[in-house]
Amino acid sequence: MHPRLRALHALRLSDPDDKVAATRALAAQAATAPIADAAWCEAVRTPGDDAGVPGRPERPTRVPAKDVPTRSPFTDEGRAALIHSICHIEFNAINLALDACWRYEGMPAAYYRDWLRVAGEEACHFTLIHAHLQGMGWRYGDFPGHDGLWTMCEKTKDDVVARMALVPRTLEARGLDATPLIQAKLRRVGTPDAQAACALLDIILRDEIGHVAVGNHWYAWLCEREGLDPLAHYRRLYRRHEAPRLRPPFNLDARSQAGFSAAELKALAEPAPAA
Numbered sequence: 001m002h003p004r005l006r007a008l009h010a011l012r013l014s015d016p017d018d019k020v021a022a023t024r025a026l027a028a029q030a031a032t033a034p035i036a037d038a039a040w041c042e043a044v045r046t047p048g049d050d051a052g053v054p055g056r057p058e059r060p061t062r063v064p065a066k067d068v069p070t071r072s073p074f075t076d077e078g079r080a081a082l083i084h085s086i087c088h089i090e091f092n093a094i095n096l097a098l099d100a101c102w103r104y105e106g107m108p109a110a111y112y113r114d115w116l117r118v119a120g121e122e123a124c125h126f127t128l129i130h131a132h133l134q135g136m137g138w139r140y141g142d143f144p145g146h147d148g149l150w151t152m153c154e155k156t157k158d159d160v161v162a163r164m165a166l167v168p169r170t171l172e173a174r175g176l177d178a179t180p181l182i183q184a185k186l187r188r189v190g191t192p193d194a195q196a197a198c199a200l201l202d203i204i205l206r207d208e209i210g211h212v213a214v215g216n217h218w219y220a221w222l223c224e225r226e227g228l229d230p231l232a233h234y235r236r237l238y239r240r241h242e243a244p245r246l247r248p249p250f251n252l253d254a255r256s257q258a259g260f261s262a263a264e265l266k267a268l269a270e271p272a273p274a275a
């Protein structure tokens with residue numbers, strides 16, 4: 001089967017373990033027996049083929065972000081809810097990466113390879129965090145989850161430039177800012193499970209810098225191809241799709257490692273990002 005159609009197959013799977021297994025198998029196969037450039041670039045889309053996208057389990061129940069209760073991480077249940085929210089992000093992140101690989105025609109083979117590699121890493125993150133959650137006595141689906149990540153995928157489904165701008169470069173980049181804050185909170189809790197979670201977040205942060213870098217690379221490539229000014233176009237897309245507000249403190253070190261330019265880092269200090 002065409003590798004991007006295999007990505008679609010994994011994207012449609014609703015059982016998390018099945019999705020993880022299919023994604024990891026596809027990413028591993030593509031890495032060890034590289035798929036020819038022409039195969040990646042062949043057109044695969046057909047009318048109505050986004051039926052059943054994305055596959056996701058019935059639980060967690062999906063609620064607006066504002067309705068996700070905040071609980072104290074100093075209680076076992078509150079900490080489990082926090083880990084569950086990360087697990088939910090990682091599950092969604094598998095879908096985001098598979099979708100970026102499958103959905104958009106006309107990109108270079110390296111683009112599809114990048115997103116498949118990212119999907120494999122997200123599957124790995126989900127596995128690590130879910131195992132940790134299970135060690136705490138809970139499972140994925142035991143708490144509600146918000147739908148912000150997939151909502152932005154829907155909004156940008158017809159525009160790969162907007163997708164790169166607003167999913168990896170905005171939503172995943174917000175993860176770079178949030179991770180050190182979560183780690184600081186977990187360090188204050190200081191229990192063995194909180195310390196173990198901190199170590200897992202170190203792995204995730206390292207990989208996520210790479211994912212944002214992939215977004216930055218392809219956003220810049222697309223802007224160049226289409227003669228767009230990256231900063232001005234980002235502002236337009238941010239407003240058009242009502243992207244969530246970027247809030248300080250920003251992890252400037254991680255953002256800079258992920259390839260944001262000095263001008264982009266400076267723009268973060270401007271209001272909302274500079275309408």
Ligand SMILES: [Fe+2]
Pocket residue numbers: 090093121122125204208
């Ligand atoms: Fe991740």
Ligand SMILES: [Fe+2]
Pocket residue numbers: 093122172207208211
């Ligand atoms: Fe990611």
